[in-house]
Amino acid sequence: MSGHDLPANPSPPPSPRGAERWRRFSARAAQAFATDGPPTAVMTLREIEEEADDRHSRAVVDLAGRVAALILTTGGSCADATAAGLQVCHRYGLASVHVDATFASVIVSHHRGLERDANTVLRTASVRAPDYARLTELQRLLDRLPHLEIGEARSEFNQVLTGSRRYRRWVMTAAAAILGVGVAIVLGGGWAEIALACFTTAAVDLALHATTRRGLPQFFGQITGAAIPTVVAVAVMALAKSGVDEVADISPSIVVAAGIVALLAGLSVVNAAQDAIDGFLITAGARIFNVAVMTLGIVLGILVVLWGGDLLGLPAYLNPSAPVSANLLRTAVGAALIALGFALGSHTRLSALAWSTGLGVLSWLAYVGAQGLGLGAGSAAGVAATVAAFAAQAVSARARMASVGLITAGVVPLLPGSMVYRGLYGIVRADSLFDGGPALLELLGAGAVAIGIAMGVSLGTWVGRGTTGRRGQRSRFQRKALHHAAVTED
Numbered sequence: 001m002s003g004h005d006l007p008a009n010p011s012p013p014p015s016p017r018g019a020e021r022w023r024r025f026s027a028r029a030a031q032a033f034a035t036d037g038p039p040t041a042v043m044t045l046r047e048i049e050e051e052a053d054d055r056h057s058r059a060v061v062d063l064a065g066r067v068a069a070l071i072l073t074t075g076g077s078c079a080d081a082t083a084a085g086l087q088v089c090h091r092y093g094l095a096s097v098h099v100d101a102t103f104a105s106v107i108v109s110h111h112r113g114l115e116r117d118a119n120t121v122l123r124t125a126s127v128r129a130p131d132y133a134r135l136t137e138l139q140r141l142l143d144r145l146p147h148l149e150i151g152e153a154r155s156e157f158n159q160v161l162t163g164s165r166r167y168r169r170w171v172m173t174a175a176a177a178i179l180g181v182g183v184a185i186v187l188g189g190g191w192a193e194i195a196l197a198c199f200t201t202a203a204v205d206l207a208l209h210a211t212t213r214r215g216l217p218q219f220f221g222q223i224t225g226a227a228i229p230t231v232v233a234v235a236v237m238a239l240a241k242s243g244v245d246e247v248a249d250i251s252p253s254i255v256v257a258a259g260i261v262a263l264l265a266g267l268s269v270v271n272a273a274q275d276a277i278d279g280f281l282i283t284a285g286a287r288i289f290n291v292a293v294m295t296l297g298i299v300l301g302i303l304v305v306l307w308g309g310d311l312l313g314l315p316a317y318l319n320p321s322a323p324v325s326a327n328l329l330r331t332a333v334g335a336a337l338i339a340l341g342f343a344l345g346s347h348t349r350l351s352a353l354a355w356s357t358g359l360g361v362l363s364w365l366a367y368v369g370a371q372g373l374g375l376g377a378g379s380a381a382g383v384a385a386t387v388a389a390f391a392a393q394a395v396s397a398r399a400r401m402a403s404v405g406l407i408t409a410g411v412v413p414l415l416p417g418s419m420v421y422r423g424l425y426g427i428v429r430a431d432s433l434f435d436g437g438p439a440l441l442e443l444l445g446a447g448a449v450a451i452g453i454a455m456g457v458s459l460g461t462w463v464g465r466g467t468t469g470r471r472g473q474r475s476r477f478q479r480k481a482l483h484h485a486a487v488t489e490d
Contacts, residue, residue, distance in 0.1 A: 094110050180261075
């Protein structure tokens, strides 16, 4: 028999019993490792079979967009704005809704299937001014939505939107002055430094208001605001050089540092880090870039005045250290004034000012205690922010105040004003890139403190809602927003 005539020798087929065992083993293994949930985040945009009334859909989508935009405008985060939009749409029966909140706009779109066009609204949020009294009224409206028809909800929202601000202009200037006094006390200033800080921060607030009314971009307002305390500091140094004994012991560095902190308090440093943690990366990037540009305006304001002083032959011996006072009672009083000034300037209700001030003191004591245990500035700020956010969740109902307003006032004393001052001073005085290395490290340290504060705020808010029993409907939609689920489900 030839070689090619030899029969093939295939592998013997498996026995039916062995195949059955293998199938049973595979099924058990799949059950052990598999899960009943979806492999990734649920992103259903299912078609709607039932006919939704066009007028009703447009009214709900419009209200959701306006509510989300107002939350961004008055100091809320992107997660809060997205959650509010989803809550409004869910309450009035709209499913398959997409809500997208960014740094400057809000988009709400109601998907109605292949045969019908989507109802979409775009709202801008170009102007931002913290107004926690109005934000509190808006959150109360959201809590009452189950008892309101869409027409009633729109009418009440218009009342919230068109309501007058709580405090007059001079009160806002006084609030800025109180904040400056608090910074000077924390930095160990005497009565003269405290008085100058009070005067300069009030002048900074008036200058910012004037530039805004005249339509100048905020960047030029930052330049003007930074130049004012620097001019005062240069004048103090010139008087001291000319032999005026009354100003010889005044530290001009404290005056400049107070002005810088007042300017930083109006920037969304913590909100930028919190949006990044929450997953809103586009908004976080825009906020960070905005903070960087506004900080550059502060640098230019200081540089212009110092260069002008050099041309005039005036001295410039600003002390880059600006250390925090070692007296705990003194710094606690300063932190209380900082929190009070910021809360008052953010239109916090009078009944909630005491709570805001107390949270500022609490966060400062927690910060000092954490540093006493050996933690660095960023970690200590994170611990203090966690404590403040947790406490704010516990007292917000009694204070009749939006928790975000209480939290922000509580963490303002933790803002790294001294670190930013040292970093900016080093950059201003650096002759080369290598000379500016330590200054850049100071600014990176300030960024680490801001990230620590944002992490603490997120963690403290989450823990506070769980332990105080406040995980209600709003928290449900906030969790959806944080998981990028842009759908309301039946």
